Amino acid sequence: MTKLYKAGILGTGSCLPQRKLTNAELEDIVETSDEWIVKRTGIRERRIIDNDMPLAKLAVRAAENAIHDAGIPREEIELIIGATLTPDYLCPTLACSVQKELGLKGVPAFDMNAACTGFVYALNTAQQYIENGAYKYILIVAAEALSRVTDYQDRKTCVLFGDGAGAAVVGRVEDGTGIMGYVTGAHGELGHNLTIPCLYSTEEDLAKRNEGKKQVVWMDGSEVFTFAARIMAEATLRVVTDARLSVGDLDYIFPHQANARIIQNAVKRMRYPIEKVYSNLERTGNISAASIPVCLDEASKAGMLKKGDRIVLVAFGGGLTYGALLLCWSR
Ligand code: COA
Numbered sequence: 001m002t003k004l005y006k007a008g009i010l011g012t013g014s015c016l017p018q019r020k021l022t023n024a025e026l027e028d029i030v031e032t033s034d035e036w037i038v039k040r041t042g043i044r045e046r047r048i049i050d051n052d053m054p055l056a057k058l059a060v061r062a063a064e065n066a067i068h069d070a071g072i073p074r075e076e077i078e079l080i081i082g083a084t085l086t087p088d089y090l091c092p093t094l095a096c097s098v099q100k101e102l103g104l105k106g107v108p109a110f111d112m113n114a115a116c117t118g119f120v121y122a123l124n125t126a127q128q129y130i131e132n133g134a135y136k137y138i139l140i141v142a143a144e145a146l147s148r149v150t151d152y153q154d155r156k157t158c159v160l161f162g163d164g165a166g167a168a169v170v171g172r173v174e175d176g177t178g179i180m181g182y183v184t185g186a187h188g189e190l191g192h193n194l195t196i197p198c199l200y201s202t203e204e205d206l207a208k209r210n211e212g213k214k215q216v217v218w219m220d221g222s223e224v225f226t227f228a229a230r231i232m233a234e235a236t237l238r239v240v241t242d243a244r245l246s247v248g249d250l251d252y253i254f255p256h257q258a259n260a261r262i263i264q265n266a267v268k269r270m271r272y273p274i275e276k277v278y279s280n281l282e283r284t285g286n287i288s289a290a291s292i293p294v295c296l297d298e299a300s301k302a303g304m305l306k307k308g309d310r311i312v313l314v315a316f317g318g319g320l321t322y323g324a325l326l327l328c329w330s331r
Helices: 023-029 033-042 056-072 094-101 115-131 186-193 203-208 221-240 260-269 289-302
Strands: 006-014 021-022 046-049 079-083 107-110 137-145 165-173 176-185 251-253 308-317 323-329
Touching: 006 115, 006 289, 006 323, 021 023, 023 033, 033 260, 046 056, 046 165, 056 094, 056 137, 056 165, 056 289, 056 323, 079 094, 079 186, 094 107, 094 137, 107 115, 107 289, 115 165, 115 176, 115 186, 115 289, 115 308, 115 323, 137 289, 176 221, 186 221, 186 289, 221 308, 221 323, 251 260, 251 289
Parallel strands: 006 176, 079 107, 079 137, 251 308
Antiparallel strands: 006 165, 021 046, 137 165, 176 323, 308 323
């Protein structure tokens, strides 16, 4: 395929809800302990969206932030991609709500759902439109309100998830920088290990959940754990090898933030130093598609990333899906 342009990230943004939910508060809700949660997951607190706040509002703040960071007039945005598994409405999509709030009348907008791999899939999609010259500037907004699909009576899942939004403006970048490669995949045959029914559910789905709770997460934690650690290592190694590099050439890895032990296990498999792996899990919990863009925004604003840095974004999630992107930071 002819690539007319290189695609890269021009700006990042994020927005987390104000309200914190600490491990100590969870101790009052379910039979758990701060010690267990920290030891088994690395999470100390997560942010929770207010009941009366639409997710689109968080998403718009993250988007405005990213557009400001990219230094372009918002009218230059030609496509909006929403990445979420917890939209306010099935339709209008999150992307359409963001488009309306930004006043970008007429700009195409759609959501994609690859669960926690959402941002990686969305960036990979935006990359195609930029490389073939279809669009110059694309806004990706990844936002989740996982607290709305969490059963706070299920201690196996409720300690893990949080809410938040991350965004990125994707556009043309200098040759030799930007997205250098990607690996994406899905294993539908493993999908039953992590489910959130929506408009349809089976007897089995209902039996797995606490009575009366239909649209909440159910997960086989250990199956997902095993898949996640293996696939994050494999995808990272593949994406760097395809680019004729090794993990030693990477300045940072930005993994999906689900569990500190998954990250440690994956990094050990690829023999990469944990000090060069970005993590905010302790403060945010797992915010699914928003996890990586929030991390990127934090790292970028903290001045950690410089032009030419080679980084890998790597995620796994419901589906089960996975993806890794190799980027040469272009800002
Ligand atoms: N507090 C206290 N005890 C808990 C608990 C909690 N919040 N959650 C589970 N336990 C208990 C279990 O009931 C079990 O008790 P038992 O031995 O008496 O049966 C014990 O702790 C061990 O449970 P186990 O499920 O084996 O723990 P684990 O070390 O595998 O950790 C997860 C559980 C969920 C943290 C871990 O499997 C995980 O992170 N999986 C991946 C999840 C994920 O990333 N999902 C999102 C994908 S994007």
